[in-house]
Amino acid sequence: MSDRTAGVPVRLDPRGPRFAALLTTLVLLLVLATGSGVLLACQALVFALGAVLGLRSSPYGWLFRWLVRPRLGPPRDLEDERPPRFAQAVGLGFAVIGAAGYLSGATWLGIAASAAALAAAFSNAAFGYCLGCEVYLLAIRGRARLSQG
Amino acid sequence: MSDPTGLIVAVAVLAAATAFGPARARSGGRLRTGGRGDASRLLPAELGAALGERATLVQFSTSRCAACPGTRRLLADVAAVTPGVRLVEIDAETRLDLVRRLDVMRTPTVFVLDRTGRVVRRASGAPARADVVAAVQLATTD
DSSP: OOOTTTTSOOEEOTHHHHHHHHHHHHHHHHHHHHTOHHHHHHHHHHHHHHHHHOGGGSHHHHHIIIIIGGGSOOOSSOEESHHHHHHHHHHHHHHHHHHHHHHHTOHHHHHHHHHHHHHHHHHHHHHOOOHHHHHHHHHHHHHHHHHHO | OOOOHHHHHHHHHHHHHHHHHHHHHHHTTOOEEOOOGGGGBOOHHHHTSOOOSSEEEEEEEOTTOSSHHHHHHHHHHHHHHSTTEEEEEEETTTOHHHHHHTTOOSSSEEEEEETTOBEEEEEESOOOHHHHHHHHHHHHHO
16 A cells, blocks of 8 residues: 655544444445345445545545534544554455455355454444554564565 | 345344453553563663663554554653653564564554663553553662
8 A cells, every 4th residue: 555645644533434434334234234245345445445545535534524524523633544544455355355255156255254344343433443453563564474485 | 135144243243342342442551561581671772762761661653553643642741751761662664573572463562661671561552541650660669
């Protein structure tokens, strides 16, 4: 994932990613209830937009700014965009695998990947706990180990 | 779709996350006794900074860590009000050697060192202020 904003991190209203996590939780619940690979593919697209263009450019970020943000007071402080943006990329990975599972008939794979994504989205929405962010250091450690051979 | 498996899994995930989420948030950041062997001491040369006169707070962070800025503010504040205590922040991405040696698995991870660089306490996850203050007291009275 490239950092085009290197040096000047974009800062967000932290309630934005939290609201996005809530919508993601609802969509993933619907995916698991209906087994719809198409719906999960749509969620994958939302994750991709958030990871590539930034959370404010994702549809959920857009909804937050136009529907939710005007009803709230100003944020107490802003947070760095990079952690939640990285988490969107992690979510994208699970959503792509899950959608591939559902659409190819490997329903168990679709359920497993959706369940993992649901755990992360729900933890964020309910407790403000960014599970995807936790993966970052582990991923770097693993990558360094691989490159060492 | 009449197969209820997905729905059952969804309910199980929500129940598990509700049960473990708050518990993990609480246990995360609890200060434990320092590591043994290789993980028991940090030297100024490794830190790339001098130790505090009485104690040193070492925080491992990454740029994708949501809780790191808050922990940095807390530790900087404790260091500012406690004479002889210094905060050193380490970018885990560029110091994977230290990350491995000290077995850092998540960020923020905080080490409380005494004046000789011995690890007195460590916390993986964001610690509470009272715990940090208590650990600093322990490090400075040993």
